[in-house]
Amino acid sequence: MKFNKSFILIIVVIWSIIIFFIVKTIKDDKEKTEAKIEFYPLFDKNTVVNSIVRNKEVEKGFYKGTVYLDLKDKTRIRFSGNLSVNYMYRSPCFDTFVQRGDLISKTAGTDTFYVYRNNQEYYFVLGQTINEDKRK
Structure with missing residues (x-):
């Protein structure tokens, strides 16, 4: 089975876009959570x-x-x-x-x-x- 260069390029571009959006979503979730942490003090041994x-x-x-x-x-x-x-x-x-x-x-x-x-x-x-x- 032989693939032409255009087909392979399209597959690479599609996978690159998918990976980009996955990484962006993870990064956005992390930043959102880190911002939220500021408003919720850690429940620890000194908490009343x-x-x-x-x-x-x-x-x-x-x-x-x-x-x-x-x-x-x-x-x-x-x-x-x-x-x-x-x-x-x-x-x-x-x-x-x-x-x-x-x-x-x-x-x-x-x-x-x-x-x-x-x-x-x-x-x-x-x-x-x-x-x-x-x-x-």
């Missing part, structure tokens, strides 16, 4: 919070797994939810566990934080996987 989740957004692009929470008291927080895992729960990763309406509570100087939902208390530890023996 006791408020209800008003809105939740989970990053699906460049920073996959990053969770952005807008709380009822106007606080905004961000953290990597898939790094806080508790196998005692059906949805063990925090990013999939937390919902609108949940109360999140954490005091300064601790890495443990609590989620209250339907009169029940759930807990997670920042950056750790716990209760692996209960993995389902």
Whole structure:
């Protein structure tokens, strides 16, 4: 099977355009997320919070797994939810566990934080996987 130079050139141009748009989309997503990070302080050991989740957004692009929470008291927080895992729960990763309406509570100087939902208390530890023996 013989291809002429024009056909090969067209294929190369088409692939170049496709690759260009993929790279541009990834770059734009990364820049958009990096700009957003400025408005959502990192949820860490020194964070103090006791408020209800008003809105939740989970990053699906460049920073996959990053969770952005807008709380009822106007606080905004961000953290990597898939790094806080508790196998005692059906949805063990925090990013999939937390919902609108949940109360999140954490005091300064601790890495443990609590989620209250339907009169029940759930807990997670920042950056750790716990209760692996209960993995389902």
